Amino acid sequence: MLTAREGHLSSRRQRSAHPANCRATSQIAARDRSCVSRRRCRRSPQRQNRRKCRSSKPALTWDRGPQMVGFSLAHGGGAILLVFPVLLFFWLIVVSALSVWNVVRRRHVSRTRWAGIGLSVLLLLLGSLPEGFWQRAFIGRMAASPHSGDLLFYASCRGDLGTVQGLVTHGVSVNATDRAYRKTALHCAASGGDTRIVQYLASKGANLNAVDRAGDSPLELAISNHQEATTNLLTELGGKRIQGSDEQKQKAIHDQVQEDIERLRNR
Numbered sequence: 001m002l003t004a005r006e007g008h009l010s011s012r013r014q015r016s017a018h019p020a021n022c023r024a025t026s027q028i029a030a031r032d033r034s035c036v037s038r039r040r041c042r043r044s045p046q047r048q049n050r051r052k053c054r055s056s057k058p059a060l061t062w063d064r065g066p067q068m069v070g071f072s073l074a075h076g077g078g079a080i081l082l083v084f085p086v087l088l089f090f091w092l093i094v095v096s097a098l099s100v101w102n103v104v105r106r107r108h109v110s111r112t113r114w115a116g117i118g119l120s121v122l123l124l125l126l127g128s129l130p131e132g133f134w135q136r137a138f139i140g141r142m143a144a145s146p147h148s149g150d151l152l153f154y155a156s157c158r159g160d161l162g163t164v165q166g167l168v169t170h171g172v173s174v175n176a177t178d179r180a181y182r183k184t185a186l187h188c189a190a191s192g193g194d195t196r197i198v199q200y201l202a203s204k205g206a207n208l209n210a211v212d213r214a215g216d217s218p219l220e221l222a223i224s225n226h227q228e229a230t231t232n233l234l235t236e237l238g239g240k241r242i243q244g245s246d247e248q249k250q251k252a253i254h255d256q257v258q259e260d261i262e263r264l265r266n267r
Contacts, residue, residue, distance in 0.1 A: 085124065085127050088123060091120070092124070095113065095120075099113060135162075135166075136162055136166050139163070139167065139170055143170035148167065150179060151163075152164060152172050153183060154178075157189075161200065174201050174205060175210060177212075179259075181252075184201075184207070184212075186201045186210065189218075189230070191224075191225045191227065195229050198218075208240075209239060209242060217240060219231065219240060219241045220241050
């Protein structure tokens, strides 16, 4: 006499032994495998794109300058490092106060603690150095970047003569332009009223009458921004006032938008 469990197993064997049941089972298994394979196919391009993005971040960071290290950290998993200087500062205050208190009470303070305090002070001093210092520290790598024209342009806009000199010395053309506006470093220095950079770029053979994407020359930007010093200097050096037409300005805006769209699509 069969028990309930043995009867249940026997009925399952009989159903599975039926040809129709076997075909149904195989069809279900095949359908499940196809679903799994489709999911893998759908996921694989996304994973490949993620890997490409992850692998391209360091290259983009260095190509666009060391200031992009902080940007990459802020928008990635290393964002926690941005609060490290604040935590280090408060830790230094607490430990320094305790150490001074121990000295006043004539208690022993270990050399390890003094070394930690000194190292913390050094790290805070390095973190407080201006951006131009780090720009010049990695000037060779920045000059070899495909975005060296942008780096020269933005250094000129900041009034960072040291970085401008370093990039030009390492082979970046004084007539290099940024990708967005097709402006040279002279355009930005003229519009910002920086006579030192204008004088330096002119001495290195910069084109005084180069026009940007909108058709404006450096002298035109100096005049339109009411920069009397650079206006007089460019006039003395032989610069001409070249102003782009309204059609050129509209076309410049249209082309820039189209390039931004294409750049986003290619990411």
